[in-house]
Amino acid sequence: MSDTFADRAARATPKPAARRIRGLSDRAIAWIFVAPTIFLLLAINIFPLIWTINLSFTNFKANRANRAVEYIGLRNYERILTDSDIWLTMQATAHFLFWTIFFQVLIGFTLAWLINRKFKGNDLWTTIIVLPMMLSPAVVGNFWTFLYQPQIGLFNYVVAFFTGADPSSFQMIGDVALAPWSIVIVDTWMWTPFVMLICLAGLRSIPDYIYEAAEIDRASKMRQFFTITIPMVLPFLMLAVLFRGIENFKMFDLVVQLTGGGPGSTTELTSINLKREAFEKWRTGYASAYAIILFVTVFGLASIYVKALNKVKER
Amino acid sequence: MTVRKYLAATALTAVVAGPALAEDLTLCWAAWDPANALVELSKDFExxxxxxxxxEFVPWPNxxxxxxxxxxxxxxxxxxLIGDSQWIGGGAENGHYVKLxxxxxxxxxxxxxxxxxTVYAYATWPKGEPNYYALPAMGDANGWFYRKDWFGRDDVKAAFKDEVxxxxAEPKTQKELLEIAQFFQGREIDGQTVYGAAIFTERGSEGITMGVTGALYPWGFKYENTPGSYDMEGAVNSPEAVEALEFYKEFYKTATPPGYTNSYMGESLDAFKSGQVAMAMNWFAFFPGLYADPNTGGDKIDFFVNPPQNQPGSTLGGQGISVVSYSDKQDAALEYIKWFAQPEVQQKWWDLGGYSAHNAVLNDPGFKDSAPFAGDFLQAMENVQDFWQEPAYAELLLxxxxxxxxxVVADQGTAKEALDLLIEDWTEVFEDEGKL
Incomplete structure (x- = not known):
């Protein structure tokens, strides 16, 4: 029998070490493999979370490291939950979240349904439609400020062309009533293609034989749409809603570039408000409590939603 | 001593004593016109x-x-670091700046x-105490500039006389300033629609505060009833302050270009240089560049100090230069400060486009005529007021x-309500700071 490389390596392994390794159980070896991941998870996620919870009960300010830190109990939480300005940012976020998801699902699904039909130039149109989501949100925010510019902005001129209004007579990002819609429009423009792609994947996963069977049963196109297409695409749609919901809850860059949270605080979403508290005002303890409240909110809502999604998938 | 021995002794001395250590110093400031002048000036120091x-120059908004x-x-x-005047309290109390x-x-x-x-505003903490954390580096205040060529047109002059x-002429009061701006608002000049004035309305950093205080100070606004008492009720929301704030809102609503909802220095310069506005507010720091502009500078531009109303008053800009306490090269940094403080360097600083705060430059008999805005600058600096310079200034500012x-921009509530809410916010900050 020839002396293989593995044999030579085994002989070269110091005996005590080899004994130790041979003595390990499967569970212990599994732990050795999993340990680095667990360590990273603890270091990057769990420890900061616990530290943030700890800070949320203090008056700590990161820019005043030499000041004594006092534990102030639930004072930060009480301040946040009774602050009417915070509730206004929550309302602004809810408005943004609801309408962006509504329009993105509506338009995204419609586009996917149209693109799914076989026609000439199908691939070209798909490429053109997905272009906005390839851009940087900061760039998108910046150039839409020019599109919304009342004197020279293309958006105002397009609206003026169809309505006959004077282009300078309305300000999309300067008017309290229009500004919340201005950010909804831009986010919808940018992220509808994402929803479209997910819906397209859903539509293409429906086997043709189901429609053929429905045709044989003389089901109308409308009936096929509501009893085959919608139910089978629904899990994909719900997934798209989950992704967009989480993304838009933490929306920051696009809106900061577009409106800076203004006019006043009309478009100041929670992420913008939180950033101001944490890194401009340096109220670290207060901002930690704020972050924990947002975390619990998003985590709670997402958990409920994922359960619903799983139920839909099981059906 | 032979030549050989002399050379050996010289070489030994050079090795033992060594040359003065040449350091790589980094100076941080905002990215704007005077920063370029400072780069030029610093070549002499090198x-x-x-x-x-x-x-390391960073754009103002960031x-x-x-x-x-x-x-x-x-x-x-x-x-x-040439840090903003409001940072001096935090810089001193948090140990960021070296006491000089x-x-x-x-x-x-x-x-x-x-x-x-400038010494009071840029160098001292606590305010007015002889504890210096910076050397006044760049005097600055918020001032105004206007289209002198438009003001000089016969048709415009006649129309103004008819209407007003x-x-x-250059406004003598804030109310005259508004009248002129309203006169130009929407007027046709050379076939173009022009607007009254570009003012500060920016939300994110400090813009609207710097603009609004340009109206508040001339009306007699005070931060406290008694300096150092943090007693703000009746001062911050005084009837004069309410009137000034209403004035600024009226200015914004009736005499600025459409869409001017989030504008600061850059937008003001753009609006003026593109021929959109008859007047604009901005920092004196930009005035040399504006005067040199080939399209709207020279004979077409002139400057005036922020007009008084109940009293003269201008919003303070400008900065002091500090040595950062975390630097490993403090000796070399202090050498720079020593060099920069020399009167001849300060004169060259002004000649290159920086705003010296040195008396040798400002009190020179030729200073007023050395630039079309030099006299206005002196006048402005006599009546400047600054925002809070407390360590918690960022919270107060936001x-x-x-x-x-x-x-002003979002049209929410009244001026009185806005100032009352501001007192509530500031009170909370000072309570957190343990000062109330």
């Missing part, structure tokens, strides 16, 4: 000292964020050689940004 200078993060994290990026008293004494640098307003009932933008 030649004289053997040190080399690097510069300057405070970037630099305060740097200081708060104990960063070593900047050896020298001993250095000034040792080097014979006297604060009496600098304009008192007086001659068109509260004011919010309340002013909510009222």
């Amino acid at each position: 030649a004289e000292s053997g040190h080399s200078m690097n510069f 300057f405070a964020d970037r630099m305060l993060n740097e200081l708060n994290s104990g960063g070593k990026l900047c050896d020298l 008293n001993d250095f000034f004494d040792a080097e014979g640098i006297s604060m009496d050689d600098f304009a008192p307003a 009932g007086r001659d068109l 509260a004011m940004q919010k309340r002013m933008h909510d009222y």
